[in-house]
């Protein structure tokens with residue numbers, strides 16, 4: 001099962017808004033539809049939106065009526081602008097779009113069709129490589145999970161957040177495939193409930209023991225000695241090791257340090273953005289307050305009540321034990337280890 005793929009000359013993706021109630025796909029035939037699906041979180045998770053955007057660029061090339069290479073590149077630039085604006089925080093999205101534009105600009109192409117095919121092939125490669133990278137991260141991270149551990153996890157970082165297998169949840173899956181027995185506590189992850197809706201759905205299918213917990217219970221379980229390890233994903237890791245991830249990650253990191261619990265983020269090197277020095281420069285998406293007031297259309301309070309809805313927060317690097325990537329685990333000092341691991 002792939003979260004996002006090329007199908008019938010278009011982009012097919014799992015509709016994550018419907019999970020866990022039903023597994024359905026949507027088929028998109030324009031890059032504008034792909035951008036809208038990223039914004040409304042039909043597809044979400046940093047690597048998954050990167051792959052979706054790469055396919056969106058291939059789709060833009062396919063639909064373009066340009067008769068020459070220069071005109072096609074102008075159309076691609078428009079698509080790149082729209083896709084990059086779909087969500088601001090996860091750098092994988094911009095990374096994938098910029099990568100496709102570089103291919104268009106820097107590779108010699110003889111015809112318009114030649115460039116169209118090259119872009120589709122590259123999008124396929126990005127998607128395939130994502131799965132391979134996730135498996136490698138799984139191998140590097142699996143040893144962090146010891147027999148009998150309880151692992152706390154935030155948001156959804158599994159197959160659904162990537163093309164397949166996952167990042168932090170991928171490490172959990174790899175450890176389970178290696179035969180280790182352990183237990184997972186899944187933060188429900190208000191307001192969009194990626195933990196209870198998506199991560200629990202994935203662990204159900206894999207047969208990995210878990211309990212969903214309210215986000216507010218993380219400290220309770222840590223204080224009682226019931227958490228051995230925290231694993232989370234990342235949407236953007238900057239040069240000094242500060243990183244943006246799903247809202248709520250920062251408070252878990254602080255609690256983990258207070259309770260002496262190892263805290264790791266798991267992310268591919270495409271999530272590392274060395275152009276930004278510290279976390280305070282990471283753009284943070286603020287979403288519609290209705291997601292807080294009426295999650296998935298279920299009103300919790302009267303619609304005119306006021307709410308704020310930041311989708312991500314930034315965890316300072318001093319709370320991180322290590323960063324698991326496909327090239328190995330980076331440890332402090334991160335300003336040195338991240339540069340080495342990206343190379």
Ligand code: MRU
Nearest residue numbers: 044045046157161167233234246
């Ligand atoms: O808003 P979302 O659901 O796209 O946020 C997802 C996360 O924050 C994940 O932890 C992150 O993208 C890493 S997923 C492999």
